[in-house]
């Protein structure tokens with residue numbers, strides 16, 4: 001539920017919800033070989049991407065998962081959905097979140113509110129815990145290949161709030177859906193700097209959490 005800006009007009013929430021549910025994943029048709037030269041120079045072919053994207057993949061094994069994001073005590077108006085779909089060479093991620101807090105610039109040594117750090121965290125546990133520092137049960141960023149922060153498999157682009165609404169679609173070749181089921185997605189209060197180690201300034205306080213569940 002998105003209540004609209006204070007004293008403002010009501011957003012067409014019903015419309016957004018309805019249209020969101022109807023949006024299919026925009027299955028990318030990877031033109032064979034179109035990226036192969038670039039991939040060679042970038043060392044991406046060891047990962048089987050993208051020249052060989054889809055080659056040898058069994059499409060019957062392609063999976064989908066979903067996390068319903070619920071705001072915690074610091075941002076109770078947040079609700080949203082993240083969908084994950086296996087596509088050739090990786091996963092397509094589709095995000096729709098409403099009720100994000102208004103942007104506030106950093107001032108007097110306090111960090112800004114928004115754009116919002118956004119990641120997969122290790123544990124699928126959205127227990128609120130301490131209301132002043134919620135969702136710590138979700139653990140750290142999911143980082144299966146021990147990369148520095150900024151290159152964690154679970155490091156996602158930040159969410160920009162547009163009067164509380166953020167939508168985003170992106171592709172990642174860092175995992176398949178089967179690897180993230182049972183983990184969680186977290187929205188943070190602050191932006192991610194993508195470099196503080198291990199994930200210090202990755203948007204400290206946690207606003208919303210959702211457990212990633214397989215979609216049948």
Ligand SMILES: [Cu+2]
Nearest residue numbers: 118119186188
């Ligand atoms: Cu995070």
